[in-house]
Amino acid sequence: MSRDSTASLSAGLGRRDFLAAASVALSGGLAGCTGVFAAEGNQVNIAGSSTVFPVTEAIASAFSEKNPTINLSLSKTGTGGGFGNFFCAGRTDINNASRSIADAEIDQCDDSGVTPLEFPVATDALTVVVNPDADWVDCLTVEQLHEIWRADGAERWSDINESWPDQEFELYGAATTSGTFDYFNEAILGEEANHTGDYYATERDRSIVQGVRGSQNAIGYFGFAYYSENPDRIKAVSIDNGNGCVEPSIETAKTGEYKPLSRPLFIYVAKESLTQPAVRDFVRFYMDQATTDLVSDVGYVPITETQRDENLEKLESAIEEVTE
Template identity: 50%
Template sequence: MGCFSLYVMTDNQAGRPVDAVSRRKFIAAAGGAGAVALAGCTEETGEGNGNGDGNGSGNGNGQSSLSGDIQIAGSSTVFPLMSAVAEDFQRDHSEVNIDISSTGSGGGFENHFCPGNTDFNNASRAIKEEEEQMCADSGVEWIELIAATDALTVVINNDNDWATEMTVEEIAQIWESDAAETWSDVNSDWPDEEIERYGADDTSGTYDYFIENIMGEDRGHTDDYQATEQDNTIAQGVQGSEYAIGYFGFAYYYQNSDQLTAVAIDDGNGPVEPSLETASAGEYTPLSRSLYTYPSVSSLGEEHVAEFARYFVEQTTNRELVADDVGYVPLTDEQQSEQMSKLEDAIEEAQG
C-alpha cells in the first residue's frame, strides 16, 4: 500500500495537508496559494515488478532509488502544469521533495534562478537578453524546453453581455498606459460604468506577452488595475463585479469556465474564442503562445533532477494530463522528440 500527501503553502502560512483531492481541485487550490510542496511516502508489499516508470531508476521491488530536493520557481501560467507533473512523479519517487513557487517568469529569473537558488525556472515567454546576461554573470547555464501551448485568455463577468467579442484595439484601449476609464469610452454602445481591471503583475511573463502582442511597447500597460501573481485572485475579482475584466493563462479559465466568460478576440478575421483547438490550429491570434521551463545545466548533473526533467518532457504529449486535467495544448510527438534530444545533450554535458 502507499500514501501520498500534498502541502499547499503561501509564504506566510504553514503547509496544510489536502486529502483526497482531485487533480483539477488540486490545481485550483495550488494556483490560489502560489506555492506547493509535494511530499509522499510509499510502502509496497509482495515481490513487485519495479516502479513502472520505465527509466530504470527503481530497485526491483517497487521502491525508487532517487532522492533529493528540487526547487522550482517562475511562471504562474506554467505552475499548474508543473505541479500536476510533479504530483505524478512523486508517486514513484517519494524520496524526491519538490518545491514549486509561483513568482512570475521575470521574478523567477531575477530573484531565484539566475542567482543559482533554483533548479528550474518556468516561463510564459522566452528568456530575455538581460536575464540571459544575469544568468551568465552568475555562471548559471540553462536550456530552454517548450512545455505546452497556451491560449492566453481575456475574461469578463458572466453578467457582461456587451463585450463577449472584442477587437485587439478595444482590448488595447482598456489596458494601455492611458487606459479608458469607462466601458463607454471604448465603445459608445457599452455601459457608462468604470472598468475594473485584474491582471498579471509586472514580474509576470504574461504581463510582458500581453504588452508585446496587444498594446505594443509604445502604448505600455496601465497601472490602474489590481496586479497579482495569483491567477485565481484574478478569477475571483472578475467573478465579483459585472464591470470587471482580466487576463491570464487558459488553464485558469479552464478551471473556472462556469464562473467566467472568455472573450472572443477579433484580430482582423472575425472573433475567435480561446480553446485548445483554436490555439493548436493557430487560429487564436495573437494570444496563442508557447510555455517553457528552463532547467539549470549544473542541476541536471544530479540524477534525481535529470530524471524529473526527462519525466516532464515525456508528459508533454500526455493529452489527459496536459489538456484534460490542466487545460493546455500538448506537444506533438515531433516536438517532444526535439525537446528530449536537447535535454539528453544537456544531461550528458552535465554528467559527462
C-alpha cells in the same frame, strides 16, 4: 488600485489538493529564504510562472507517485521574478516561464555561472475574461483591448462602445514580474504604448477569478487553464484580430486561429543542476509527460512527439556534457 502579489502555493489549490497526498512538497516561501536552492540529493527546486505552474504541478504529482523519495518544491514567483531572484541566482533548478528568457536575464545567469536550457512544454490561449453578467460584451477587437489596457487609455465601457454601460472598468491582470504581463504587453499594446498601472496586479490567478466574478464591470486576463477550471464563474471573451471573433480554446490555440494571444510555454533547466540524478530524472519524466493528457487536462495544448524528441535529444546531450 495597482498591487503586486507573490502567491503561496498552498493556498487555493482547489481540485489540485491531491498533490499533498502525492508527496509533492509545496513551498510558498522562497522569497524569504537565504542560501543556495540548487538541488542537493533528492531535492528539486522550481519557481517561476503562475501560468506554467498547473502543468508542472500536474506532472510533479505524477512523478512523485512513482518517486516518493524525491522532494519537489514548487513556488509561484512570476516568470521574471523566478529568473531574477532564484534561477539566475543559482537558487532553483528549474524556472517555469510563459515567455522566452530575456537577454538581461541570460547575462545575469551567465554572471552567476548558470546555463539556462529552454524546453517548450505546452501552448496556451491567453484568455480575456469578464463577469458573466456583462451581457453587452462577447468579443473584443485587438484595437479595443489596446484602448482598455494602455496607460491613459479608455476608462469606461462606454468609451469603447457608446451603447455599453457608462461605468468605469475594474481591471485585473498579471503582475509586472509575470511573463503573462510581458506577453500581453507585446501582443496587445506593442512598443508604442505602456500597460496601465491602474489595475489590480497579481500572481494569484485565482484572485483574478474572484475579482472578475465579483464585479459586473470587471475585465481581466490570464492563462487559459485558470478559465477552464472556472467556466461557470467567469466569461471568456472572443478576440477579433481582423478575421472575425475567435474563442479561446485548446483547439483554436492548437490550430493557430486564436491570434495574437496563443503563445508557447516553457521550462528552463539549469544545465549545472543536471549533475543531480533527481533533476535528470524529473526533467526526463517531464518531457515524456508533456505530450499527454496531463497537459490538456489542465487547459493547455501538449507539445508534439517531434517537439518531445527534440527536447529529449537536447536534454541528453546536456546531461552527457555535465556528467562525463
